[in-house]
Amino acid sequence: MFTVAGMIDRYHDKRIFLYPDHIYSKPWHRRSKSIFIESILLGMPTTEFWCEEDNFGAVSVLDGTQRVKCLLDFVNDKFRLEDLKLLPELEGRYYSELPFRHASTLSNRAELYFTTISYDTHPSLKFEFFKRINSDSYRFPIQAARNFAFREHFRFIRNLQDSCSEYLKPLSERSESLSKNDYLSSASFDELYLLLSALTLTFHGSMPDNEETSEDLLDKAAMLIHFEEIDTRVLERKIRSRLRSLSRSGENSISLDSQPRFSKPTAPRLDAQDSIRLSQNQIANLYIYSLKDEVNSISDFYDVLNSSPRISPRSASSYYRRLFR
Known part of the structure; x- marks a missing residue:
């Protein structure tokens, strides 16, 4: 007091x-x-x-x-x-x-x-604590709670974004004074990179494919990265390699369209920086097929885009099916 x-x-x-x-x-x-x-x-x-x-x-x-x-x-x-x-x-x-x-x-x-x-409270308790004190906040992004609780994951995600900025970037750069929309967009971009990490870890057998929801999948990946249960240097190289390959196949860099995660994606389009503007779900679907070495040309790139599910899955099993079918 x-x-x-x-x-x-x-x-x-x-x-x-x-x-x-x-x-x-x-x-x-x-x-x-x-x-x-x-x-x-x-x-x-x-x-x-x-x-x-x-x-x-x-x-x-x-x-x-x-x-x-x-x-x-x-x-x-x-x-x-x-x-x-x-x-x-x-x-x-x-x-x-x-x-x-x-x-x-x-x-x-x-x-x-x-x-x-x-400061020494267990990260899992910090995660629940932060979600609960923000439970009444309109459109509170769960990724913000992960960023708070799992600090090593947060640092890894932000470093990964910097190292891959040539291939995948947000629509606008981070600034010191964020508006609500900027804050939500930043959290969505963090969540996208965490999702790519989760998909990579699952595909290469570093994370079991038994989570029930997409949120569980993201939480598990954040904890693995935070507690250094996987080699983050290897993970960063794998993600950067896949994103570089996607950028070459699409003949442009990719930017994340700032729309709600479970909304229907818009048609792919170029922004003012000649970057292909895609939803989180479209990027995730492209990334999954890139992990399987099935995106090797611009025609492959747009074939996969056209076959992307219309909204982001709430169940982790949807990701598992596409990764291993």
């Missing part, structure tokens, strides 16, 4: 961090910020903050980023209070303009509850 002043001190001492790679937090409007500040000034309890603590005692905020940022901004006079319902006498005031009793209530009396998960 911290006071607002204590939380801000820890932030400036680099003991509290915002915006980890796997988190999206929608910025608040000024009215939402004002309502939150007014609630604290009235003594109302705040929702707890969910964090991960590292081995040095610093915490990364997993849920509550905008509340922390709101407090930081208000104390630094970055916005005025507006549309107040219960404290109209404070309308239009900056923090520095608050009467002493209100400023003291905000800084030294309000209590902020931080619930932390330890």
Whole structure:
């Protein structure tokens, strides 16, 4: 538990961090910020903050980023209070303009509850923890939970994307300030590379073909990579080789179309960079046939595209059938 002043001190001492790679937090409007500040000034309890603590005692905020940022901004006079319902006498005031009793209530009396998960918690528990605290979030991507919990897998996937960027790339590059759509697209691209890893591991016998759902298939691959139960250098070489072969057969690089995973694919088309724009399912189907050395020309490339299932399978057995039939 911290006071607002204590939380801000820890932030400036680099003991509290915002915006980890796997988190999206929608910025608040000024009215939402004002309502939150007014609630604290009235003594109302705040929702707890969910964090991960590292081995040095610093915490990364997993849920509550905008509340922390709101407090930081208000104390630094970055916005005025507006549309107040219960404290109209404070309308239009900056923090520095608050009467002493209100400023003291905000800084030294309000209590902020931080619930932390330890850095050495088992990754599988972190995975479930992160999914549950985001269970109410609209269109929350499960891949974000994998990225959070299975860090070695996350690093492998991002390094693999860099090494294969000549052959397979996202529609837009990652940036520091992501919109919601950018965040979802980035998670989809991470998931695509994890799927290619899972298909490669399964095809070469490094992962059993007994998972029930496609999510189980992805979870298993993420854990194998994270716990280094397979040689990731060999896996990277195999994936890069297959993607290079696909790019040559299609006579263009490939980019991932940013559409929901289970939606129907659109017709293949070239984007502004002369890259073939395909859905995750189309790319996965091409990759499966490339693993079997059945995509060796541009006619093979488009034959496989035309035979791709219309939507991504929810069952892992669909992938297994195409891999081994």
